[in-house]
Amino acid sequence: MSEKPVFERIRRDVADNEVFLYMKGTPVFPQCGFSAAVVQVLSNLGVRFSSANVLEDPELRDGIKHFSNWPTIPQLYVKGEFVGGCDIIREMYETGELAEFLNSRGVNVQLANPA
């Protein structure tokens, strides 16, 4: 994995924000169903998160794929750790593992709509 200039920004984003989502669009206006699904899950869990819109930044869009060694967007980071994309987050949410995982990392979870 070759170091790209954008990696420094990514490291800062995922270090400075306990939950950070790389997505297409914004939480209010997601521009992809997969990104929208992850936003929905985080909202259901009452998790506060920050995000970056990769559609506004081609360098970031390409860079995050190399940084995570993961070819698709969205990508969720918790406390600097890559957790997964839409499929993994959805599965972990449905089994209850995501809430457990977030709790174990000290992230505040408030079940708005208990499943």
Add this chain to the structure above:
Amino acid sequence: MTVRSSIESKLSARFAPVALTIVDESHLHAGHVGARAEGETHFRVEIVAASFAGRSRLERQRLVYAALADELAGPVHALSVRALTPTEAAAAS
């Protein structure tokens, strides 16, 4: 060869799955960024293979992505993956 058949042959060769379902969901994304007129851009894969045992979700999906790197770098815009072991698949059904 269609994109679907190349996905099928690569996953079969790499994982020797006991079950493999490939669903072309491109029609759900017509007109969306990444859609092609000829379709075959958005796929959902459900794969059951013994070799996923002992691997995390991240590791499993990375393996599937790696097997389909050419497709992901080319025509395939979105690939949804569910990768289970035979034991998990039996429990889920």
